[in-house]
Amino acid sequence: MTQKKSPVTALFSLSGLFSLLACLPVLALLWTALQGNSEIWDHLLQYVIPPTLIETGLLLFGVGILTILIGTGSAWLVTAYQFRGRGFLDWALLLPLAVPTYIIAYSYIDILHPIGPVQTLLRDWLQLEMQQLWFPNIRSLWGAIFLLSFVLYPYVYLSTRAMFLMQSASLIEVARSLGLKPEQVFFRVAIPLARPAIAVGASLALMETINDIGATEFLGIKTLTLSIYSTWTNQSDLASAAQIAIFMLLIISLLVLVERLGRRKQRYMNSAQRSRLMPAQPVTGAKAWLLFGLGLIPVIIGFLIPISHLLVESYQRLQYAGFSEYLLQASINTLTLACIATFVTMLIGFMIVSTARFSRSSWLSRVASLGYAIPGTVLAIGLMLSLGAIDHAVADFLEFQLGLDTGLLFLGTSFTLIYAYAVRFLAISIGGIESGYNRIHGVFDDAARNLGQSKGGILTRIHLPLLRPALISAALLIFVDCMKELPATLLLRPLNMETLATQLYAEASRGTYEEGAIAALLIVLVGLIPVILLARLGKTVR
Incomplete structure (x- = not known):
């Protein structure tokens, strides 16, 4: 007589399967790269990888430095000083998070185009011809560094502000009593203590930078991500694209290592400094207005200018042509895919974290979380390889055994x-549900068991109701990220199917920027949802 498996055992097996499926694209990518042609590999090492690696390195270096400067400076500004408008800046500095990198590039290319509003106004004001006016070219490496930094600095701002808020007031007061000026307190006390948080935020910003494909292509930067995309789509060489992706994985692994080390030190710093919060220094008069103006600059460049441009262009487009049928279909496709993907992702995440809760083992969640560090382009290649092999194996089996010609199934x-x-x-x-579980003490589980509840009952009657806020927050973030995701969507979408992101990419590639303004505006407006959520959570924590 066979012994019946317990629900927890079945849940553990299912969670293990999902974790394996999450790693499948990476395993397929590594296998294909190792099996690649040595002559192609030599060609890539000699002609393709060095220039793109240099370009990618310069982009990452520039974005890293600028995001640290903007994010850390903004965080210190709203933490260390009390001035009129500080409350507004506290949440407004998060607004650029709602603007995907490819949308800010799209907006500024249109704004700063030779026949765009800025150069047209300058020529009219200076009474110059088009050829007579010199204007810096935004389609350049410095332009990419500038624009990406003003969208991605909130990653540094969020983590660093949280660290500044947790810094002990006694340390700051002792430094001031020893005669240190405000800028000396910042550089000699606050920055060393916040270094782990700065490393965490900068590494997240750099991972977003290396994942980008739309902004870098619009701005004419040949990064590793763009090389992978062009090698695959233009040359139909999947093996070479997989080999280039290996270099990206190495860079990403280094960034993840930095982020993990930063988080480990950050936990130590937080636990070591549970004391009175750092007091904000009151500022009035002209200095207060100066501080408010400095804090407003990132908000203006990273959010207000692009959103204002999109609003104007969208209004003009709607007045002229209305809401097109193609855009309506792209919106429906986007919402449908995002809803299904959010439900599936939340269900799998809940199963994995619940399994870890009951089994007291976290290795499944750690393995399943690796996908977030993989750029969308690399992930798309891994899926193409793995699912392609499965498709061919299933099709061959059905054809030879049953005589059915199914073609590609996935x-x-x-x-x-x-x-x-x-x-x-x-x-x-996984991260959102784990944070929710951390607030559910084990005493609740023990009490439920003593009252005769099974593990399934504990899961549905206790865990689920208590996890509702964490589940909603994580679902919102996933939904918006699915709507914004461009590289994976661009490479894996079915034929003749467009989402808002791919529709915008197509219009920008054709140079018809006014056609893509409505799609860009819709993505930004939906992207405001998690920003508002983060701002409210920040006030709650405070």
Whole structure:
């Protein structure tokens, strides 16, 4: 007589399967790269990888430095000083998070174009011809560094502000009593203590930078991500694209290592400084207005200018042509895919974290979370390789055994795209649910067991109701990220299927910027949801 498996054992097995499926694209990518042609590999090492690696390195270096400067300076500004407008800046500095990198590039290219509003006004004011006016070219490496930094600095701002708020007031007061000026307190006390948080935020910003494909292509920067995309789509060379992706994985692994080390030190710093919060120094008069103006600069460049441009362009487009049928279909496709992917990702994340809770083992959640560190382009190649092999194996079996010609079952369908979204954003689901579980003390589980509740009853009657806020927050973040995701969507979407992100990419590639303004505006407006959520959570924590 066979012994019946317990629900927890079945849940553990299912969670293990999902964790393995999350790693499948990476395993397929590594296997293909190792099996690649040595002559192609030599060509890549000699002609393709060095220039793109240099360009990528310079971009990462520039974005890293500028995001640290903007994010850390803004965090210190709203933490260390009390002035009129500080409360507004506290949450407004998060607004650029709602603008995807490819949308800010799209907006500023249109704004700063030779026939765009800025150069047109300058020529009219100075009474110059088009050829007579010199204007810096935004389509350059410095332009990419500038624009990406003003969108990604909130990653540094969020983590660093949290660290500044937790710094002990006694340390700051002792430094001031010893005669240190405010800037000396900042550089000699606050910055060394906040270094782990700065490293965490900068590494997240750099991971977003290396994942980008739309902004870098619009701005003419040849990064590793763009090389992978062009090698695959233009040359139809999947093996070479996989080999280039290996270098990206090495860079990403280094960034993840820095982020993990930073988090470990950050936990130590937080636990070591549970005391009175750092007091804000009152500032009035002209200095207060100066501080408010400095804090407003990142908000203006990273959010207000692009959103204002999109509003104007969208209004003009709607007045002229209305809401097109193609855009309506792209909106429906986007919402449908995002809803399904969010549900699937949250369900898998809940299963994995619940398994870890009952089994007191966290290795499944750690393995399943690796997908967030993988750029969408690399993930798309891994899925193409792995699902392609599965497709061919299933098709051959059905043809030889049953005489059925099924063709491809997974590739070229929405299933592949949802799979990519789930792998890419499973870490958000797991992280959000784990943070919710950390607030549920084990005493609740013990009390429920004493009252005769099974583990399934504990899960549905105790855990789920208490986890509702964490589940909603994680689901919102995943939904918005699915809407904004461009690289994986661009490469894996079914034929003749467009989302808002791919529609915008197509219009920008054709140079018809006014056509993509409405799609860009819709993405930004939906992206405001998690920003508002983060701002409210920040006030609650405070």
